[in-house]
Amino acid sequence: MSDSVINPAGGDAMKTPLIGLTAEQLRDVAVAAGAKPFAGKQIAKWIYERRATSIDAMTDLSLAVRERLKESYTVGRREPIGKAVSTDGTVKYLFAGVKGRDIEAVYIPDRDRATLCVSSQAGCRMGCKFCMTGRYGLQGNLTAGDVINQVLSVDGSEELTNIVFMGMGEPLDNIDAVMTAIEILTASWGLAWSPKRITVSSIGRLKELARLLRETKVHIAISLHVPFSDERRRLMPVEAAYPITDVVALLRQEDWSHQRRLSFEYIMWRDVNDSLRYAAALAKLIGGMECRVNLIRFHAIPDSDLRPASRPTMEAFRDYLSARGITTTIRASRGEDIMAACGMLAGGADKPESADTAPLS
Numbered sequence: 001m002s003d004s005v006i007n008p009a010g011g012d013a014m015k016t017p018l019i020g021l022t023a024e025q026l027r028d029v030a031v032a033a034g035a036k037p038f039a040g041k042q043i044a045k046w047i048y049e050r051r052a053t054s055i056d057a058m059t060d061l062s063l064a065v066r067e068r069l070k071e072s073y074t075v076g077r078r079e080p081i082g083k084a085v086s087t088d089g090t091v092k093y094l095f096a097g098v099k100g101r102d103i104e105a106v107y108i109p110d111r112d113r114a115t116l117c118v119s120s121q122a123g124c125r126m127g128c129k130f131c132m133t134g135r136y137g138l139q140g141n142l143t144a145g146d147v148i149n150q151v152l153s154v155d156g157s158e159e160l161t162n163i164v165f166m167g168m169g170e171p172l173d174n175i176d177a178v179m180t181a182i183e184i185l186t187a188s189w190g191l192a193w194s195p196k197r198i199t200v201s202s203i204g205r206l207k208e209l210a211r212l213l214r215e216t217k218v219h220i221a222i223s224l225h226v227p228f229s230d231e232r233r234r235l236m237p238v239e240a241a242y243p244i245t246d247v248v249a250l251l252r253q254e255d256w257s258h259q260r261r262l263s264f265e266y267i268m269w270r271d272v273n274d275s276l277r278y279a280a281a282l283a284k285l286i287g288g289m290e291c292r293v294n295l296i297r298f299h300a301i302p303d304s305d306l307r308p309a310s311r312p313t314m315e316a317f318r319d320y321l322s323a324r325g326i327t328t329t330i331r332a333s334r335g336e337d338i339m340a341a342c343g344m345l346a347g348g349a350d351k352p353e354s355a356d357t358a359p360l361s
């Protein structure tokens, strides 16, 4: 069991959170507290299905077992410490984080869908030049419990239809916690979600990406953004370690024709990567794959020369790829007024004065 970077408040601060533990781990916890092994699944049901917030609520465990559990454990649920509501209905939640860097989760309602964009790290060490999260470096990894807590603690949690690992952090830089969180989200003893409701977005750390492909069935989104290696490296230093050509070569080994979806994310910057020369190079790079391309409008961040591409330029780019058989969409921009849009999450740092962010307590 790893230490949480988010400490529960009050007298429970020194206790181990149960949230984020797997059924197997909970079985060991139950046995150590004097219960039968099957009590592990009872505890899992209380935490993940019934969403209990206290051990006292677990009434099918004996009083003696509950008392013993409470000596060392707490459920570990933590409410958001703030939230900001966008005019488009998007809600950004702030959770207490690590070393002064809080973490954010973004709730995005869209007709019959409700998506939660979760963070996997407090900050990020990938250093992408266009991203607020990357600007502040990495303060620490989140635990599986920290990720699941975001899912269970936002308003409307029970109505969520999709989860995307597209918040703060590079999920594959914290692979163990992310894999455990996916296990809890999809297991019958956990939230019992279909993996088709989960998308992990990554810059494509190769070894970890191979593991994610091998051990899960979640959808994959790759942050591509620039098809030319030398230019990509200037905006995404990670290109030096994980060239996009190697990432695509790995992805080509998968069968994408069934169930699982592969998408490439492409943020468009004016006069940087928005001409048809880039569209042609992108089509060549991913041509023949069963995939889609999401074109994303850039959301300007402070102290950056990068500017968003124009709508007509994005449409021409989309039409070029579509004409070559690559399904391409322009992703709707959500939550820009509360700094919740793609690339703008900074864990409470650099909030615009207009943002309607209020402490909840």
Ligand code: SF4
Pocket (backbone or CB within 6 Å): 124, 125, 126, 127, 128, 131, 132, 133, 134, 135, 167, 168, 169, 170, 203, 223, 343
């Ligand atoms: S874009 Fe993603 S990988 Fe790059 S710095 Fe931001 S959070 Fe990290």
